[in-house]
Amino acid sequence: MTGACKDLDDAGYWSIECWGGATYDACIRYLNEDPWERLRTFKSLMPKTPLQMLLRGQNLLGYRHYQDEVVERFCQKSAENGIGVFRIFDALNDLRNLKTSVNAVKKAGAHAQGTISYTVSPIHTTALFVDQARRLQDMGVDSICIKDMAALIKPQAAFDLVKGIKEACGADLRVHIHVHATTGVTLVSLMKAVEAGVDCVDTAISTMSLGPGHNPTESFIEMLDGTGYTTKIDVEKIHRVKDHFVSVLGRYSEFLSKVTGVETEIFKSQIPGGMLSNMESQLRQQGAGDRMKEVLEEIPLVRKDTGYVPLVTPSSQIVGTQAVLNVLMGRYKVLTGEFADLMLGYYGAGPAEKNPEIVKMAHEHAKKEPITCRPADLLMPEWNKLRSEALALAGCNGTDEDVLTYAMFPQVAPKFFTERHEGPRNLGKDPETGVSETHPAEGHQGAITGPITYTVTLSGRQHKVMVTPYQ
């Protein structure tokens, strides 16, 4: 990515999202790369443009609630290392789960963007979302983001929501919109959001756009031609960014999404693209790959029982896994711990009443009382404990950053700390030879470790045959 940074920084973006979300996890789990070092590298290469991250509120980048001090330290350290804009969301749209991080971000002098996790359900009206925006404004956020992770927002809905927020919160409060391209309609939704007065939209360079990704930056810019609306983007610069990624993308083809068309059935199932593929692999592991259709019909029912939670990390995984279990074992015969926690309020308050019978089952199953308070209020201070545990790990460098890595990924951090000194692993492969880029010359001395290409002549015709040793 470093080769594109100068042009990206010069292109005129309002911000560049380049950290948080799943990138931190991927760094330590697969790439043996320190995410904090990555962030500092980005900031040094893109000094002019604010760097942006996605933050799961009280969950940070992990999958549980953290006590406020951990949240505060994470926000402080992220700002110190280079993040200028924090997009903060909660899967349940429970604003109590955003409050600590919003305050911490503002204290750190950075931009706190309050986020609406957009979804579609009988209770999710424009008015409900506009009210959420108002409450975010009262909380003191610097801007609002409409986050549509499943590509469900249709053009008219986008227009109405942006317009509604602008009218309720005033023209001065910035409104951003983040959509995926999965269903094929969201570039039109961006057009309508622009007409309704949106201040900023999320796009991706065309090379890595569409399918489950975002709409192409270049198309968005061309789309506005003649409308009276314009971006501040330097088109020449982003064409160079595109050329850069075209030239390297072949090395990472195994990691690219195979989905390139549109999936309009999402409008019926309301399931984000990533969640679908997760469930398919869960079903296959259970030897039930043929029961996907039943699961797709079960999900809306489970979701209704939860009081229509939006489906986004972690609620998408929780609802999806429970739906799989319901199909395989019988409805609610087995409850996951996470699903019980969701029903009992341990992820926060949902948007509507939950099915009381299932809450009762969760109560009996988990032997926990339902709660209505902010989940993090139940947590005891944990920073010092996390710190001592982290510092006891081999390879931990003693910084708060390392403690945060351990706090968020306790299973992955120990291995990462011990291997970090080996440096980042590049998982790219030469598209011609399939040779990995990390330490290509390495291997047992004298043994053949790389692939060998033979020319085999058969019936007078030459064939290139590549033989890779089985290891």
Place this chain on the structure above:
Amino acid sequence: MTGACKDLDDAGYWSIECWGGATYDACIRYLNEDPWERLRTFKSLMPKTPLQMLLRGQNLLGYRHYQDEVVERFCQKSAENGIGVFRIFDALNDLRNLKTSVNAVKKAGAHAQGTISYTVSPIHTTALFVDQARRLQDMGVDSICIKDMAALIKPQAAFDLVKGIKEACGADLRVHIHVHATTGVTLVSLMKAVEAGVDCVDTAISTMSLGPGHNPTESFIEMLDGTGYTTKIDVEKIHRVKDHFVSVLGRYSEFLSKVTGVETEIFKSQIPGGMLSNMESQLRQQGAGDRMKEVLEEIPLVRKDTGYVPLVTPSSQIVGTQAVLNVLMGRYKVLTGEFADLMLGYYGAGPAEKNPEIVKMAHEHAKKEPITCRPADLLMPEWNKLRSEALALAGCNGTDEDVLTYAMFPQVAPKFFTERHEGPRNLGKDPETGVSETHPAEGHQGAITGPITYTVTLSGRQHKVMVTPYQ
């Protein structure tokens, strides 16, 4: 395709485009299938919905101008065999090249749609296209089509043009818009065309949409939700159509476009996607695959010399080939016969003044005088001659349909006529085994002609190896 026809017919489309364009050529050249028989099959399977074809005006489906009687007979026979809607265009937007076919279609009692070949150039203003629509209306067309083969029409331009035509021609004259998806912006253009009052848009079932194809039908329908606009399409029916094509598409994967993303550089080069790949292969054949960039820069210059002809069959091929020659041999050192004809008016009148120096060169090269009349006016009656030539061919069945096949494809028809009795070839292949579907059991007795799959065990690991004999 036959398996989808009932649902397509029941879905509620205004028309189904399923014939003409390059389909006729593909039938006789690759599929050993009588295109007229295909048309009758479609009509018997889709009796309710008007079938539509694309007609290149005086060129019919061929690459030269035909004398009026040939054009009239083609239109008559197409209507008789099942075409209800004729979309008639001319690459140069020379309306004299549409007149005969428009009149013949109306005489046959079918719907004559007059087409604007949309392009972008310094002279192609909204006013120019609106004037063309007015002149088509005066000619007596039943509706107007804006045909954007290169996906160049941006949302505001689409809005302005539809609005302009509606204002100039009256609300009662139907306006259709046909866009490709190549640049990624045209679903937004369809939204704007709808807002401007367009009566009908072209889409494709999602399975075969996007890239150089059309926008997905399902996305278009979802896009309109809540806008007050709606289609007459039965969504359940088209989901079944989609499922059908999902189930068969794997057999034809080698014929699918490899382009699935967006190509916004088209806005700069204004070159339709299909033209690009043609030129790339021309250059590679000349061992000059690395000179594409120069050709891309040459095309706009050649196009300017022609007086900014739209780039669509056949002008796209003519301009593209000349640009390749200019790069390889020096500018206008060699002129193709077709390019000379274009410069001398033998394809019709272009939208603007041509470069007089190049016209002079074409005159000297081709030893032909420039003309300003309608090109077909120079043609002598040719039906009887074509008829005797066709009837002399082995396998010709003596029908006017066969004469038309010969007239349009004199190089391909003779082989097709002799092989027609063998029946259509299905070029699909089993996606697992690669076995072709046409006569899979055929072959020399005793000899191995199909591929054989061996299981090869290497270092304890099983590999599936398919060996196909070299023929």
